[in-house]
Amino acid sequence: MKHLLASPAYKMACDQFDAVADFLNIPESLRERTKLPKRLVTVSLPVRLDSGEVKVFEGHRVQHHLTLGPTKGGLRYHPAVEIGEVAALAMWMSWKCALADLPYGGAKGGVAIDPRKFSIGELERVTRRYTSEMIPFISPQTDVMAPDMGTNEQTMAWIMDTYSHQLGHTASSIVTGKPVSIGGSLGRREATGRGVAFLANRVSDLLKLPNDSRVIVQGFGNVGSFAAIGMVKYGARLVGIGDASGGIHNVKGLDLAALQEYVARTGVVTGFPDGDKISNEELLVQPCEILIPAALDRVITAKNAGKIQCRILAEGANGPTTVEADAILRQRPEIFVIPDILCNSGGVIVSYFEWVQDLQSFFWAETEIFDKLYRILDHTLDTVIKEARKHNIDHRTAALSLGIQKVVNGKAIRGLFP
Numbered sequence: 001m002k003h004l005l006a007s008p009a010y011k012m013a014c015d016q017f018d019a020v021a022d023f024l025n026i027p028e029s030l031r032e033r034t035k036l037p038k039r040l041v042t043v044s045l046p047v048r049l050d051s052g053e054v055k056v057f058e059g060h061r062v063q064h065h066l067t068l069g070p071t072k073g074g075l076r077y078h079p080a081v082e083i084g085e086v087a088a089l090a091m092w093m094s095w096k097c098a099l100a101d102l103p104y105g106g107a108k109g110g111v112a113i114d115p116r117k118f119s120i121g122e123l124e125r126v127t128r129r130y131t132s133e134m135i136p137f138i139s140p141q142t143d144v145m146a147p148d149m150g151t152n153e154q155t156m157a158w159i160m161d162t163y164s165h166q167l168g169h170t171a172s173s174i175v176t177g178k179p180v181s182i183g184g185s186l187g188r189r190e191a192t193g194r195g196v197a198f199l200a201n202r203v204s205d206l207l208k209l210p211n212d213s214r215v216i217v218q219g220f221g222n223v224g225s226f227a228a229i230g231m232v233k234y235g236a237r238l239v240g241i242g243d244a245s246g247g248i249h250n251v252k253g254l255d256l257a258a259l260q261e262y263v264a265r266t267g268v269v270t271g272f273p274d275g276d277k278i279s280n281e282e283l284l285v286q287p288c289e290i291l292i293p294a295a296l297d298r299v300i301t302a303k304n305a306g307k308i309q310c311r312i313l314a315e316g317a318n319g320p321t322t323v324e325a326d327a328i329l330r331q332r333p334e335i336f337v338i339p340d341i342l343c344n345s346g347g348v349i350v351s352y353f354e355w356v357q358d359l360q361s362f363f364w365a366e367t368e369i370f371d372k373l374y375r376i377l378d379h380t381l382d383t384v385i386k387e388a389r390k391h392n393i394d395h396r397t398a399a400l401s402l403g404i405q406k407v408v409n410g411k412a413i414r415g416l417f418p
């Protein structure tokens, strides 16, 4: 699997793992076994476009480990999707699930496509073809998908429908993040962003920051929009927001309701009359108390890590901070990093609740879901902070080592077959 190392994202996930494996003194016999993905599947997806032309897309699914239960992870539609990045995201899912004590390994899938350039019918055909190619490798007990960048509840509904057709009966537990009307969980749509806001607010209290803290969010999709809404509900002031079209900034605070209405109408944040246009690069280094990258990976780099001006870096996206940037942030103790595998874990935690509800055909009230979610996030934040203090390490190393150690323990106790 050395070819995966050509991918910067995969190399970053491996470098993180190697550093933590050294810190934990993981025996050689368990290192490779824990690090390398169990299964990589790449498929080509011939799909008829509305024009009648046939276009072949490339799709991937990586299952990182099956030691603690089925694998779990999102499906991403983005033109830059490549197998190494998918493998890195699957690895991070493994540590994230283990950190939150969920009975899952990590997985991730992706199709190299820009979903904005295709019709609903074309996206449905891509999704159904992808699902049908993956059927030998997925099941509610093997691998359960969820939405990620570029996919949504509708995508999950098509996956569930395609899979159920093959099976001959409805199997709602094959995906999470589907519409509530067909077995989705209340609160799943908002869970990741609300979780990010909950944790950022908890840390803000710990640091005794003012209630009307300035917040900047990169990304106004699922995670970014609900994180922004959550922060504003906690009393914070949204001073900057960015998406693929660029950013907008207003030191006095953006009117979130008006912004939501504007984005619903235009599809982008730029052009919103109540703020100054700013590039995504500039947006990340504007002064604020809470910075939430909630779009792409590797946006906090060696170039800008010394320049960001926040007190809390709440990582809504997966892998937003490079290893080099982390080294710089370690020299800046004034910045409290809430690492991605903790910060955005609200999504997979409520996905777990959804899977459990589907398996039992017994559904819970929204208050019950958020009570349970916040209890887990609170407890995990506490555990990570204590671990970091105990060993004098940064929060990311603490979170990763707690997650990785659980997987290592599972592998050691289960032994090796044959």
Ligand code: NAD
Pocket (backbone or CB within 6 Å): 147, 148, 149, 150, 151, 192, 218, 219, 220, 221, 222, 223, 224, 242, 243, 244, 245, 280, 294, 295, 296, 297, 316, 317, 318, 344, 345, 347, 348
């Ligand atoms: P989404 O597709 O709903 O939204 C993505 C947002 O990023 C959009 O606003 C888009 O315009 C913006 N964006 C795309 N390219 C950009 C660029 N070059 N510069 C700035 N912004 C850009 O995706 P999402 O589900 O909100 O996922 C965002 C991140 O959160 C990803 O890293 C994903 O892996 C992670 N994540 C998502 C979930 C979830 O439940 N959806 C859970 C955990 C982690």
